[in-house]
Amino acid sequence: METLPIVPRAEVRPQWLARHHEAPLEPELPIIDPHHHLSDSLWGGYLQDDLLADLGAGHNIQSTVFIQVGFGYREDGPGHLRPVGETERVAAIAGRIPAEAGTRVCEGIVGFADLALGARVEETLAAHLQAAAGRFRGIRCHAAAHAQFQYGVMHAPPLHLYMDPQFREGYATLARFGLTFDSWAYHTQLDELCDLARAFPDIPVVIDHIGVPLGVGPYVGQRDAVFAEWKRLLQKIAALPNVCIKLGGLGMSVFGFGFHLAGRPPTSEELAQAWSPYILTCIEIFGPSRCMFESNFPVDKGTCSYPVLWNTFKRITAGMSEDEKRQLYRDTAARFYRLA
Numbered sequence: 001m002e003t004l005p006i007v008p009r010a011e012v013r014p015q016w017l018a019r020h021h022e023a024p025l026e027p028e029l030p031i032i033d034p035h036h037h038l039s040d041s042l043w044g045g046y047l048q049d050d051l052l053a054d055l056g057a058g059h060n061i062q063s064t065v066f067i068q069v070g071f072g073y074r075e076d077g078p079g080h081l082r083p084v085g086e087t088e089r090v091a092a093i094a095g096r097i098p099a100e101a102g103t104r105v106c107e108g109i110v111g112f113a114d115l116a117l118g119a120r121v122e123e124t125l126a127a128h129l130q131a132a133a134g135r136f137r138g139i140r141c142h143a144a145a146h147a148q149f150q151y152g153v154m155h156a157p158p159l160h161l162y163m164d165p166q167f168r169e170g171y172a173t174l175a176r177f178g179l180t181f182d183s184w185a186y187h188t189q190l191d192e193l194c195d196l197a198r199a200f201p202d203i204p205v206v207i208d209h210i211g212v213p214l215g216v217g218p219y220v221g222q223r224d225a226v227f228a229e230w231k232r233l234l235q236k237i238a239a240l241p242n243v244c245i246k247l248g249g250l251g252m253s254v255f256g257f258g259f260h261l262a263g264r265p266p267t268s269e270e271l272a273q274a275w276s277p278y279i280l281t282c283i284e285i286f287g288p289s290r291c292m293f294e295s296n297f298p299v300d301k302g303t304c305s306y307p308v309l310w311n312t313f314k315r316i317t318a319g320m321s322e323d324e325k326r327q328l329y330r331d332t333a334a335r336f337y338r339l340a
Contacts (some may be wrong), residue, residue: 004146004147004148004149004150004156005148005149005150005217006149006150006151007149007150007151007216007217007253007254008253009151009152009252009253009299009302010251010252010253010260010299010300010302010303011043011044011260011302012043012044012046012298012301012302013302016264016265017265017301017304017305019264019265020264020265020266020267020305020308021305021307022267022268022305022307022308022311023058023307024057024058024059024307024310024311025268025310025311025314025315026314027058027059027060028060029059029060029314029325029329030060030062030326030329030330031059031060031061031062031293031310031329031330032061032062032063032064032065032292032329032330032333032334032339033055033061033063033064033065033294033295033297034064034065034108034246034292034294034333034336034337035065035067035208035246035248035249035294035295035296036051036064036065036066036067036294036295036296036297036298037066037067037069037071037296037297037298037299038051038066038069038071038072038089038090038093039069039071039298040071040072042069042071043298043299043301043302046297046298047093048093048096048097048105050298051064051105051297052097052101052103052105054295054297054298054301054305054306055101055102055103055105055306056101056102057305057306057307058307059306059307059310061102061103062103062104062330063103063104063105063107063108063334063339063340064103064104064105064106064107064108065106065107065108065109065110065137065333065337065339066090066094066106066108066109066110067110067140067182067208068083068086068110068111068112068139068140069086069154070083070086070112070154071086071089071090072085072086072088072089072090073085073086074088080113080114080117080120080121080123080124081123081124081127083111083112083113083114083124083128084111084124084127084128084131086111086112087109087111087128087131087132087136088131090106090109090135091106091109091131091132091133091135093105093106094106094107094109094135095133104339104340106135107135107337107339107340108135108136108137108337108338108339109128109132109135109136109137110137110138110139110140110180110182110337111128111132111136111138111139111140112139112140112141113125113128113139113141113170114141114170115139115141115167115170115171115173116161116164116166116167116170117166117170118166118169118170119169119170119173120170121170121173122173122176122177125139125173125174125177125179126177129177136179137179137180137337137338138174138179138180138181138182138204138337139174139179139180139181139182140181140182140183140184140208141157141161141167141171141181142154142157142183142184142185143157143161143162143183143184143185143189143192143193144156144157144184144185144186144189144212145157145158145159145161145186145189146186146188146214146217147159148217148218149216149217151216151253151254152254160192162183162185162189162192162193162195162196163192163195163196168196168199168200171196171200171203172200174200174203175200175202175203179203180203180204180205180206180336180337181203181204181205181206182205182206182208183205183206183207183208184208184209184212185207185211185212186211186212186214186254187211187212187213187214187226187229187230187233188214190207190211190230190233190234190236190237191233191236193205193207193237194233194236194237194240197237197240197242197243198240201240201241201242202242203242204242204244204336205240205242205243205244206243206244206245206246206292206336207237207243207244207245207246208246208249208294209246209248209249209250209252209294209296210245210246210247210248210249210250210278210279210282211230211233211234211245212249212252212254212255213226213227213230213255213278214226214254214255214256215254215255215256215257216253216254216255216256219256220256223256227277227278231281231285234281234282234285234286235285238285238286238290243286243290244286244290244291244292244332244336245282245286245290245291245292246291246292246293246294247279247282247283247291247292247293247294247313247328248293248294248295248296248300248309248313249294249296249299249300250271250274250275250278250300251296251299251300251301251302251303251304251309252296252299252300252302252303253302257274257275257303259271259274259303259304260302260303265303265304265305265308266303266304266308267308268304268308268309268311268312268314268315269315271303271304271308271309271312272312272315272316275312275316276315276316279313279316280316283328288320288323288324288327288328288332289327289331289332290332291327291328291332292328292329292332292333292336293310293313293328293329295309295310297309313329
């Protein structure tokens, strides 16, 4: 079996991040962070205290949604139920955080279930719902794979996963449980996601990380061509009313911006200049009512701090109306994930 080259992720380096600080812009703006992770070991470990420190750094984070990353799986029992351990662990962490923390931490939980099990995945979904204490909202079963490289902290899925009939049989069960679907796929796979979302119009879908227009592997030096193709594919999938998009993730090395390789962390002005064409294109195509900003922390912490990340987004949206900002920073996420 061919071994694909690995695209290294941007590692979290606290001393490097400490070289640049910013005060929060628009500190009263209400925000739901609909995409963060927790881990015992990845990114140097990122658990309750680390998350609370970021949430308390000055922006008005009212609520968060945990997204699966292979954290806290059960170590025994049937294989298809081991991912339920992640939901159990996250729900326990959320239950220990006092209300005076000021943020409804992990108000929503998105877990993993192997949809390639087909209809048999129903047992896993039911177990997640039982374990989540009312917090369970959906499934992420990522398809991010490429024939020429590997990236990420989780296993590389099979190519063309979203087209597999057995996967689609399992995917169909999400509608019966009233669950959403988070898609992590590269821009090269957006056509397959479009086909999946069109085939199951009753299942709400959110595209993670703006659909990941690639900037590594064969796409190095091809930014303009990739942008044009990515935009074309987003325009196609945006015609489906059941699809939303998350604005974030651009701090990952797979985008190819390379800020994490510099001697100092980037400023929010620098990030806004590089990222605004992508963010504004998504908003233009989907509209604010179908877009939600995300932190993708601690993954994007390899590029910048939490205050700098939200300052970047606020610089990009500085000229937008108060209603547009409410949708982008809070209301779209609240609707999609059925939050308070």
